[in-house]
Amino acid sequence: MSQVRARALGQAFAENRPHLVQKGHLTPLIPPSEFADRRAKVLQHMKPSSLAIVPGNVVQFASPSVFHPFRQDPTMQYLTGFLESDACLLLHKGSDSSIAEEILLVNEKDTWAEKWEGDRTGTELIPELLGIETALPNSKLRQTVTSLLGSVSTVYADLSPKATVRAGPFFHHELPALAHNSKASVRELSDLVNPLRAIKSENEIDAMRMAAEISAIGYNRAFRQEFYSEHQLHAFLDFMFRNSGGESDAYLAVVAGGAHALTIHYVRNDDVLQPGDLVLVDAGARYGGYCADISRTWPVNGKFSGPQRDLYEAVLNVNKACIERCTVSSGMSLHDIHRFSEKQMQIELANAGLELPRSLVSVAYPHSIGHHLGLDVHDVSVQGQLEANNVITIEPGVYIPFDDRFPKAYQGIGIRIEDNIVVGITGYENLTIDTLKEVEEVQR
Numbered sequence: 001m002s003q004v005r006a007r008a009l010g011q012a013f014a015e016n017r018p019h020l021v022q023k024g025h026l027t028p029l030i031p032p033s034e035f036a037d038r039r040a041k042v043l044q045h046m047k048p049s050s051l052a053i054v055p056g057n058v059v060q061f062a063s064p065s066v067f068h069p070f071r072q073d074p075t076m077q078y079l080t081g082f083l084e085s086d087a088c089l090l091l092h093k094g095s096d097s098s099i100a101e102e103i104l105l106v107n108e109k110d111t112w113a114e115k116w117e118g119d120r121t122g123t124e125l126i127p128e129l130l131g132i133e134t135a136l137p138n139s140k141l142r143q144t145v146t147s148l149l150g151s152v153s154t155v156y157a158d159l160s161p162k163a164t165v166r167a168g169p170f171f172h173h174e175l176p177a178l179a180h181n182s183k184a185s186v187r188e189l190s191d192l193v194n195p196l197r198a199i200k201s202e203n204e205i206d207a208m209r210m211a212a213e214i215s216a217i218g219y220n221r222a223f224r225q226e227f228y229s230e231h232q233l234h235a236f237l238d239f240m241f242r243n244s245g246g247e248s249d250a251y252l253a254v255v256a257g258g259a260h261a262l263t264i265h266y267v268r269n270d271d272v273l274q275p276g277d278l279v280l281v282d283a284g285a286r287y288g289g290y291c292a293d294i295s296r297t298w299p300v301n302g303k304f305s306g307p308q309r310d311l312y313e314a315v316l317n318v319n320k321a322c323i324e325r326c327t328v329s330s331g332m333s334l335h336d337i338h339r340f341s342e343k344q345m346q347i348e349l350a351n352a353g354l355e356l357p358r359s360l361v362s363v364a365y366p367h368s369i370g371h372h373l374g375l376d377v378h379d380v381s382v383q384g385q386l387e388a389n390n391v392i393t394i395e396p397g398v399y400i401p402f403d404d405r406f407p408k409a410y411q412g413i414g415i416r417i418e419d420n421i422v423v424g425i426t427g428y429e430n431l432t433i434d435t436l437k438e439v440e441e442v443q444r
Contacts, residue, residue: 008119010107011083013129020247026081028288029210030203032131035081038196039102042079042091045192049095050154052189053145053175054079055167056087069248073166074375075193077289080104080130084121086138086168092148104130105138141170149182156189163190194380198372200389204290205422208373208391209431211292212420214246214285216434219296222281223442227300230255230269230279237283246285250292251377253283257300261414262399264367275301278308280414284377291377293393294432295418302444307409309439311398312417314348316437318396319417322369326392326421326428333385334392338369341396349398353407360405364398373420390423391431 006016014023026032046052056076060068072083080089084106092101107113109122126135136144149155157179158164164172179186200208218240227233234255241249256266258277273279277300284292297312299305304312322341325332332340346361356364370393372381379391386392395418400410417437422429436442 007125008109008114008121009125009129010119010121026130027077027083029207030081030201030288032081032129034201034203035079036131039079039089039091041196042192043093043100046091046093046156047154048093048097049152050093050156051145051148051152051184052089052091052156052192053171054089054091054189055164055171056082056089057085057166058168059085060166072289074289074379075189075197077375078193078197080132082106082126082130088138088141088171089132090144090148092152101134102132103134103136103144104132105136105141105144108137108139142174145175146178149178149184152184155179155182155184155186156192157186158189159186190380195382197374197380198382198390199387200374200391200422204374205389205391205429205431207288207290208292208420208422211246211250211285211287211290212294212431213434214241214244214287215283215292215294216432216436217244218283218285219281219294219435223296223298223436224444226302227273227279229272230257230260233273233279233281234269234283237281241283241285244285246287247289248286250284250286254281254295255283256280256414259402259412259414261297261416262401262412264397264399273300276305278304278413278415280416282416282418289375291373291375291379292420292432293373293377293395293418294420294435295395295397295416296435296437296442297415297417298442304439304443308413308415310352311349311354311400311410311413311415312439314345314352315396315398315415315417316439317348318344319394319419319437322394322396323419323421323428323430326386326394326423327426328386328388328423329426331385333383334368334370334372334381337394341365341369345396345398354400354410356406363403364400364406365396366399367395367397369396370394370418386423388423388425392421392423394419394421 012020014021057073088105090103123135159176255269257273261280280297282295372379397416399414420431
């Protein structure tokens with residue numbers, strides 16, 4: 001064992017975790033220069049004499065002494081790559097637009113705190129590691145923000161309680177009053193950042209491709225095995241995601257056997273899996289902060305029944321038809337694809353023997369076709385037509401309730417098939433293509 005201890009750093013860098021972060025990168029697959037470019041683009045779109053305030057998350061607690069694993073605010077991660085708690089990024093643009101200042105406020109080094117909570121990077125190494133010129137202790141947050149507010153005419157900050165709920169008390173108690181009492185006009189920071197986050201870079205897509213490939217390993221192995229319970233299958237996938245290189249699961253998985261699949265966000269995952277039922281799984285790995293979001297449905301005993309197969313093929317056909325429309329040249333928005341999916345679902349269900357009026361199709365298929373994907377599972381999006389390098393989910397589903405308006409043979413069956421798609425000009429990339437989904441592939 002090496003007797004030379006690496007510098008005490010509060011997150012994975014190439015020097016202390018070379019098996020996780022490649023040399024020259026700040027986070028897996030993304031170099032410091034890309035984070036700097038993102039900040040530069042935000043500054044470019046800011047008005048002269050303005051200040052952008054980007055709070056990081058604080059540690060969240062399940063009870064007074066039990067904390068959740070820390071996860072950084074996605075906008076903070078997107079602009080800095082900094083993954084420690086209690087941080088704040090300030091972007092200050094002078095009245096002369098050529099003058100810009102970047103300030104990151106972070107936890108100071110503290111021997112006693114680090115004994116309990118782990119290493120902190122501190123202020124001294126921030127310029128070297130993150131490429132942000134000025135780093136201050138976060139004990140100076142109020143003083144620094146107050147000083148800058150007095151010199152700007154525009155403030156970019158997301159001040160709603162929903163936006164600041166995971167930030168420190170300064171951001172949801174003091175900052176709104178300070179901002180509104182200043183002479184500056186307040187604008188939404190998300191209006192600047194969201195259009196940037198919605199279009200993924202090649203490095204971001206590489207990270208999402210890795211998350212998808214890691215997820216595929218777990219799913220494809222699960223198709224071949226028998227599981228006693230939802231809990232056991234959930235544990236297996238969580239293990240496989242981490243064992244195959246993922247940093248964690250991307251979100252709390254849905255593992256819904258039988259009629260539990262009629263609940264869209266069923267997360268109890270505690271029932272026994274019954275032969276003859278289907279199991280619907282909605283789960284994915286996270287890699288480098290980026291999410292995979294995959295749904296697959298397969299027979300517990302390895303073979304579809306006739307009605308199960310009919311419904312499965314209907315959903316699969318809608319999935320494939322919608323994916324084909326994930327191009328810029330289609331001229332479609334995600335909302336347009338959803339409307340198409342509703343019409344297509346009605347056709348496919350009729351082909352499967354369920355001739356339903358439009359009103360009942362919306363009962364059987366109650367959710368949207370998909371959403372944007374990235375650092376968040378439901379990532380930021382912008383209205384309008386799809387753009388190149390948007391990454392979206394396509395996830396049609398049917399959930400036939402115990403309702404006499406539907407044939408009894410189909411009641412209690414829930415199916416969802418979800419893929420992750422990179423939008424191209426005339427084509428697309430299915431990031432989750434390696435996760436099996438054809439009828440014969442998910443049977444055993």
